[in-house]
Amino acid sequence: GALAGILIAGFKLSIENIRDFAYGDVLDVYHFPVIFVPVLGGAAVSVLALMGGGGFPPGVRGIVTEADRDSLNMNEQGKIEELMESFRKASAAIFTLGTGCSLGPEGPGVEIGIAASRLGTLAWPTQIFDDYDKETDTIITNGNAIGDDSDEMLKTNAARIRRNRLFLACGAAAGVSSGFNAPLAGVFFALEVIQKNLPSIILPSTALQKEEQEVVMNGNNALEEEDNAEQSSSGISTFTTFELQQESLSGEAGSITAILTSSVVSALISRELLGNELALRLLDYEIPTPLLELPIYLCLGAASGLTAVAFSQTAQLAKAAFDGEVGPQPIRDVIDATPGFVKPMIGGLTCGLIGLYLPNILFFGYETLNGLLLNNQMATDALLVLLIAKIFATAVSAGSGLVGGTLAPSLFMGGMVGAIFHNILVSANIISDTLVNVDMATTGGAFVVADIPAYTMVGAASCLAAVFRAPLTASLLAFELTRDYEVLVPLLASAGVGTLLCDLVESRIDQAKTKNKKKAKKQIPSTMTVVESESS
Numbered sequence: 111g112a113l114a115g116i117l118i119a120g121f122k123l124s125i126e127n128i129r130d131f132a133y134g135d136v137l138d139v140y141h142f143p144v145i146f147v148p149v150l151g152g153a154a155v156s157v158l159a160l161m162g163g164g165g166f167p168p169g170v171r172g173i174v175t176e177a178d179r180d181s182l183n184m185n186e187q188g189k190i191e192e193l194m195e196s197f198r199k200a201s202a203a204i205f206t207l208g209t210g211c212s213l214g215p216e217g218p219g220v221e222i223g224i225a226a227s228r229l230g231t232l233a234w235p236t237q238i239f240d241d242y243d244k245e246t247d248t249i250i251t252n253g254n255a256i257g258d259d260s261d262e263m264l265k266t267n268a269a270r271i272r273r274n275r276l277f278l279a280c281g282a283a284a285g286v287s288s289g290f291n292a293p294l295a296g297v298f299f300a301l302e303v304i305q306k307n308l309p310s311i312i313l314p315s316t317a318l319q320k321e322e323q324e325v326v327m328n329g330n331n332a333l334e335e336e337d338n339a340e341q342s343s344s345g346i347s348t349f350t351t352f353e354l355q356q357e358s359l360s361g362e363a364g365s366i367t368a369i370l371t372s373s374v375v376s377a378l379i380s381r382e383l384l385g386n387e388l389a390l391r392l393l394d395y396e397i398p399t400p401l402l403e404l405p406i407y408l409c410l411g412a413a414s415g416l417t418a419v420a421f422s423q424t425a426q427l428a429k430a431a432f433d434g435e436v437g438p439q440p441i442r443d444v445i446d447a448t449p450g451f452v453k454p455m456i457g458g459l460t461c462g463l464i465g466l467y468l469p470n471i472l473f474f475g476y477e478t479l480n481g482l483l484l485n486n487q488m489a490t491d492a493l494l495v496l497l498i499a500k501i502f503a504t505a506v507s508a509g510s511g512l513v514g515g516t517l518a519p520s521l522f523m524g525g526m527v528g529a530i531f532h533n534i535l536v537s538a539n540i541i542s543d544t545l546v547n548v549d550m551a552t553t554g555g556a557f558v559v560a561d562i563p564a565y566t567m568v569g570a571a572s573c574l575a576a577v578f579r580a581p582l583t584a585s586l587l588a589f590e591l592t593r594d595y596e597v598l599v600p601l602l603a604s605a606g607v608g609t610l611l612c613d614l615v616e617s618r619i620d621q622a623k624t625k626n627k628k629k630a631k632k633q634i635p636s637t638m639t640v641v642e643s644e645s646s
Contacts, residue, residue, distance in 0.1 A: 111372030114223040114284035115379030121200060121222060122384060125215060128208025129474070145462040148472075151209030152458030155512055156451035158202045166199045166513060196225035202513040210472035211461045212503035216289040217515015220299075223285025223376070227277040276365055279304050283369050284376035286583075289517075291380060291387075295587035296373035297366075302580045390521075390567070390591040391480050397560045397596055404603060410531050410565065411572045411604030415611035417527050418520070418576035421501050422616060425516075428509030432456075450511070457510025464503050471500045473518070479525045482566040483592075490533040497526040520577045521570040528569020532562045567597055568604050575605035576612035 132147045159166060203218035279300040287296030397403060430436045432453050434445035448456075464471055470478040478496070482488065504519040567588055575584035585605050589598045 111280065111284040111287075111375035112379055113226040113229065114281055114372070115288045115376035116383070117222050117226055118219045118285065118288040118376070119380050119383035121204065121219065122215060124204045125208045128204055129210070132209050145466050146459075148209045148211050148458035148461040148465070149455050150458070151205045151207075151211050152455035152510070152512060154205035154209075155202045155454040158198050158205075159454070159511065160451055162195060162198050166195075166202060166511075193225055193228060196221060196228075199513055200225075206507075206512045206514050207473050209458065210465060210474065211458055211512050211514065212464075212471055212473060212500065212507045212519065213512060213514020214473065214516060214518025215514065216286065216517040218513065219289035220282050220285035220515070223281040223283070223288070224278055225281070226284070227281025230277040230280075275308055276368055278308070279365075280369050280372035283373040286587075287373040288376040288380040290587060290591065291377055292587050292590035293370075293373040293377040295583055295590055296376070297369055298583045298586050299580065300369050300373075302583050303578060306579075390476055390483060390570075390588075397564060397600070400599070403560070404600065406535065407568055407600040407604045408607050410528060410569055411607030412611050413531055414524050414527050414569050414572035414604065415576045415608035416615070417497070417501075417523055418573050418608065418612045419615045419619075421505065421516075421520070421523060421577065422612075423619065424501055424505040425508055428505040430509075432509045432511070454511040457507045457512045460506045460510075461503050464499050468496060468499050470496055471503050471522075473514070476518070476521070479522055479566070479570065482525055482529050483563045485561055485563050487562065488529065490530055490537070493526050493530045493533070497523060497530070500526070516577060517574065520574040524570035524573025525566045526569075527573060528565040528567070529562055531569065532565040564597060564600075567592060568601050571601050572604040572608040576608040579609055579613060581605035581609045 132150065133144070200218055200222055203213075203215065206213060207215055282304045283293075283296040283300040285296070286299040287293040290296075427436065432445065434442045436442075437445075461472060500519060500522055504516065507514065508516065571584045571588035574587070575581040578584070581602070585598060585601045588601055589595065
């Protein structure tokens with residue numbers, strides 16, 4: 111937690127320094143066009159990518175699985191190399207965000223926390239197994255490793271796996287805590303998001319007696335038997351493999367205590383280095399008719415969930431477009447012929463072009479969102495343009511290979527949805543946008559509700575919840591960022607509806623895509639050639 115707090119504070123300060131240089135007086139003296147500033151960020155990302163062989167480690171979900179696998183079987187030199195990869199990706203995120211590209215710092219912050227957690231595994235023996243197959247999540251042992259003590263080895267190895275996974279959870283919690291100055295949200299992020307992405311592991315063991323196969327370890331890990339017989343060169347040696355499933359990180363007092371401590375320490379250190387300023391600033395407000403407003407917040411949650419679906423599908427489409435997998439064939443040919451190091455610069459140029467007319471979509475913190483939270487009114491059409499532009503710019507940025515997270519963009523999109531939702535209801539005379547007592551007869555039946563800051567905050571958290579399938583984390587994050595308990599009740603309901611609807615819609619979309627792929631395969635004519643042998 112302490113290390114993550116220091117590293118993330120340095121990460122954020124570095125972004126500010128790059129931003130001051132890129133948009134300050136230095137480049138302005140040479141009359142450098144502002145539109146090309148994000149292109150410089152893309153060029154820096156390309157250089158860093160080439161230094162590592164042309165790519166970066168995967169995002170938060172992928173890096174959790176990758177770090178978990180690497181902790182099973184890797185020597186110290188290998189772990190140091192992985193840490194250098196994390197440092198290279200963090201540097202790319204600094205240039206991406208410092209030049210204003212449309213991504214966020216909190217995702218890389220979580221990855222920095224996970225990278226810090228890898229250092230903890232260096233304090234213990236690292237060669238747990240003979241080998242590990244990352245493709246099949248299977249532990250490989252030679253014949254000499256299978257012996258009378260293999261069941262004891264199984265228990266020892268499982269304990270080490272649990273320890274390494276706890277380190278990962280602590281690092282991720284510290285990353286969110288330090289990134290948002292929200293320790294409670296960091297804890298729930300580890301329990302709700304990280305734990306879900308930890309894979310099961312296949313462990314080897316000698317053949318156990320039937321009654322012993324039910325439980326061979328203490329704790330909540332389930333060991334499921336799979337038939338697997340191996341023949342060694344010296345003779346036949348039969349052993350059984352078991353699937354080590356991830357236990358609940360909150361199941362043991364020691365685990366939840368470690369996550370809590372890591373999250374709190376990281377937040378305290380970050381506050382000392384960066385100040386105790388909240389990322390979001392919410393104007394004081396009240397919800398005068400909470401029962402009447404609840405259906406409205408549920409509808410807002412549904413709108414936020416659909417926005418999350420639109421963003422997710424646009425991001426997938428942008429990634430496929432930059433990979434040359436979609437679009438007319440001439441465009442695919444052009445994309446295939448484009449060198450990989452040029453694509454981040456294309457993403458930067460896209461952000462620069464959009465930012466020339468809509469600078470609010472660039473990464474400059476939370477100024478636009480804070481303006482709505484402080485009750486600065488914006489026209490509905492302007493909010494809608496910002497929403498569409500943000501979805502497009504963020505999808506292109508991520509798909510082109512620029513490095514950053516989607517937590518901050520998700521908050522921005524949801525905030526725009528909440529403000530649009532409020533404005534539409536007011537313009538349709540369904541609700542009143544004043545907090546004074548009014549006669550319903552004079553307002554055409556409209557009832558008094560909270561003003562635009564409440565709807566902006568609820569929409570922001572609901573969209574974040576839907577994108578990451580983490581309603582509790584998003585709700586508690588909004589509560590910690592605003593420190594307003596009154597917003598928590600409608601927010602929980604809205605975030606739950608948004609997450610559920612997003613999950614249902616995307617599952618249907620995935621099913622439709624799978625079905626279309628099967629149909630396309632069936633339509634391909636068979637090219638099989640039948641060869642008859644002379645003997646037949």
